Amino acid sequence: MSAAKAIRAGFRGWLRRHAYSLLSSIGALVRSPVASGMTIGVLAIALSLPLGLYTALANLSAMNTDLERLESISVFLDAELDEDRARRLASSLSTSPDVLTVDPISPEAGMRELAGATGLDDLELGEVPLPWVLEVTPAREGDVGGLAGRLRALDGIDQVIVDLGWLRRLEALLGVFARLVELVAVLFGLAVLFVIANTIRAEIQSRHEEIEVMALVGATPAWIRRPFLYAGFWLGLFGGLGAWLLVRLGLWLLAGPVRDLGASYGTPASLQAPPAELIAALIIGSGLLGIAGAAVAVSRQLHRINP
C-alpha cells in the first residue's frame, strides 16, 4: 500500500518535472522571439521544398492518369481496302466495349498530314500508296495491349501501332521526379537535423552558465537535457507547421493559373493539397527530428559539466 503510494508520488514528481521543463523550454523560445522566428522560418522553408515537390508530383501523377485516356492506336488497313470497307470496319470497331472512338483517316488526309509533317509537297511524295488508317482511342479502363493484339488478328489489317512512346516517357520522367522528391526529402530532413542541432548548440552555449548552475544544485543530466529536447521539438514542430502553411500558400497562389490552364483545355482543373496524414507525419516527424538534433547537441556539451 505504501509502495503504491510511493510509486504514485514518484509519478507525480516525474510529471511535475516534465511540466516544468516543457514550460521553461517554451519560455526560452519566447524570450528570444526573433532568433526563434528566424530558425523556424529556415526550417519551414527547408521542409516546404520536399513537401511542395511531393504535392507537385502527386498532382502530375493524377494528371498522368487523366492523360492515359489520350493514348491512341493507329490501325493501318490493307492498301486495297476501299473507303466503304474502311468505314464499315470503323463502325463495327466502335461498338466494341473497350473502344471509345474510332476516327477513320483517308489516304488523302494522311497524305496532307505527312506532307505537313515532313515539309515535302505532294509532288515529291509522288505516288506513294497510303492506306486508310483508323485512329482508335481505347476506353478509359481498357487493356491497350490486348486490344491492339485483337486488332492485329482481324482481317484486312496491315499494321497496328500503339503510340505509347510519349506516355512512357512522361511516366519515366515522373519516376525520376519521384526519386528526386525522396532524395530532396532525405537531404532536407538532414538539413533540419543540422539546423536544429546547431540552434540548440548555440542556445546551450549562450546558456552554459544556467546549465552549470543547474548541475551545481543537483540537476541530473536528464533534467538539464530535457528543456533543450523540448525546445528542439518545438522548433521542428513549428517548422513543419510553417512548411505546411507555405505549401498551402503556394497552392492558393497557383489555383488561379491552373484553373485558366484547365479551361484552355476545356477540362476543369484544380490542385490537390497533400493528404492530412502526410501533414501530420511531416509535423510530428520534424518534431522528432528536432529532438534528435537537440539530443546530439546536448550530449556533446553535458560531458563537460560533471568531472
Add this chain to the structure above:
Amino acid sequence: MIVFEHVAKRYAGGVQALADVNFRLEPGEMAFLTGHSGAGKSTLLRLIALLERPSRGQVLFEGRNVGRLSRRQIPMLRRRVGVIFQDHKLLTDRTVFDNVALPLHIAGLSFGEIKRRVGAALDQVGLRDKSGMPVPVLSGGEQQRVGIARAIVAKPPLLLADEPTGNLDPALSEELMRLFCTLNELGTTVLIATHDLYLVRQLGRRTLVLDHGRMVDDTVPVPPGSTGPEVLR
C-alpha cells in the same frame, strides 16, 4: 560529516592546489576556512561538492568516498550539499522566486510545497518582499542572500560557502555571518571559506588555515573581549 585523508589536488595545468590535507568536520559543527588568496580554499570546497575530483587521498562525505562516486551519483550528492558561491551563480533572467525554487523543481516537489518552502527560505534571509523581482535589480548583498536562500531551501545537511562576504560592507557581512550561525544552530553543518579574519576572530568558531595548499592551523580563536560567540547575539 566530512573527512579529508591525505588529500592532494593538482590541476591539469600543473598547479598543486592542495597537498596532504587532513581534517574532520563533525555533524552540526561550524568552521571557517581561511588563508591567503590562492591558498586552495575554493579547491577544498569544490572537492566536497565534487566539482573537482581529488588527485590523491580521499574525501568522505557522510561516510562515502566522494572521489569514487560515479557521474550518475553526482546529482544526489549535490542535493545534500548546499553551496553558496562568491559570484552568486544566480540565473539573471529569472525572478528571485524562480532562482530559489530551482532545487525544489529539480526534486519534483508540488507547486504548493515549493511556494511554501521558498517563502520560508526567503523569510530566513529577509527577502520575502523581493520574491517577484528579477535578480539584476537587487543589490550585491541581496543577490548573495538569494544564493543563500537557494542553498538552504532544500534543507541540505551540509552548507558550504565560498567567500560569501567577499565584496559586502562590514555591517552586511556581519548580518550574513549571523544568519550562518542561526542555520548552524538549527542543525546544519557549515563550512565557510573567507579571508575576513576580523569577522572570524569575532565569532570565535573553529578555524582551519590553509597556506599554499597545506593545512597549517586548526584552532578556535578567542574573540576580543573573551565573551565568546555571544558577542554577536
